[in-house]
Amino acid sequence: MHRTPPVTLVAWTPLPGIEGDFDFLVLDSKRNHVIIAAEEHHTLEVFDAATGAHLQSVPGVKTPHTLAYVPEKDEILVADGGDSSTLFFSAADFRQVDRVPLIDGSVTGKTDSPDVGYYDARRHTFYIGNGGKSANLSYSEITAID
Template identity: 35%
Template sequence: MTSTVSPSYLPTLVGRSTAWNPKYTGDFDHFGVDTKRNKLLLAAEDHGTVEVFDLMTGAHEKTLTTFGTPHAILYLPRLDRFVITDSGKGGTKILDAATYKVVGHIALAPGADSMAYDKGTNRLYIVSGGKDAGMTSCLINEVDPATGKVKRMLHIDADHVEAMVPEAYGDRLFVNVPSENLVAVVDKKTLTVVARWPLAGAKTNLTMALDEADHRLFVGTRNPSKLFVLNTETGKTVATLDAPATSDSLFYDKAHKRIYIAGGDGRLGVYRQDDADRYTELGQVATASGAKSGMLWAPLDRIYLAVSPGDDRRGGAVMWLRVQP
């Protein structure tokens, strides 16, 4: 249901950066944050660049051009390096965070895209293969970030694998498999699929977030646009709610017990977690058409959104909103 809560509880727009490349066409993908230097990085996948902004002010500072089709960005503070997945010919790269110079590569099958980092085991999980790479199956690659070496690979008999979320205190990795309309549960110790949880009544599950403490997994679908809440102890769906359309990002705000879904239709959906099984839509915040990729940065209580201009329009923007208590 939709709440009649005061609009003062919804995120508010506080900034927008638009001037760095008015000729940009196509889509943006994921953000990453350099916590040492307060830099915000954005993968401009259809432009073959990574854009660097000041995290606080949003000012554009640099365009990195050593990429084919960049997707996911991860900063590793201990190593002071970035890992940036790339489905282009250059492949996935490791960058020195101070100079942005390429200092290594991770050897993967074509089509590297989604990435997740497991702090508990200090392992990266990177998806490669799939239909965009001309393959009928995908691989989940377990990578040592210190060396860039692939330690193990899990073959997924599906041509599309998307978001992944590892448990921080458990042994499971949750994986969206949109071509099969399900969530695959992977045992991190054996790197095998131990369960498959179907999503009834919806397809194209692209986004995911985890509330590990309450044993709840949040999954966003596009067809139709829904928010699914799954019990991670049973795999059962405990709630479904309507969501903004064409979303590429979903994030859980554990400090405020909220879920946010960014839609390409120009809406940010905001949901309150009343308890583990009950959820209320607080409302929708107007953003911008194409603002479907985003990130919650909890230290600043900010939501960053990348405004993709699409194939037929030019420009692009980064906007940020303040999360309200």
């Protein structure tokens, strides 16, 4: 029986002043940046994937959840539960370039609709789960955005 060596911690990056959960992360392969959804801090946090250095905090999101990097458009997609929308940011400068409203989850005071999502690179489609209890509805939806 062949055993691999145990996993080893190689680095960590402390973030003074940023409390709360990190929800999702995505790799911007063009710039080698890791972008993290800091849902309780209401920001996107950008790191250098090679060094772990914290590069910047990006405001303009309320409760970011799932993130996706779209290489063909060089954009970051954000399922924002606090805004009940999908936000589109330029990956080059984090300027918001578009917004698609989804089912309003704010009626319950929760900030988790939309929450989970998946970017299908082959179809160039972002699928987002939204609605349900968070929107005071008896059903949920899967929304597809091209």
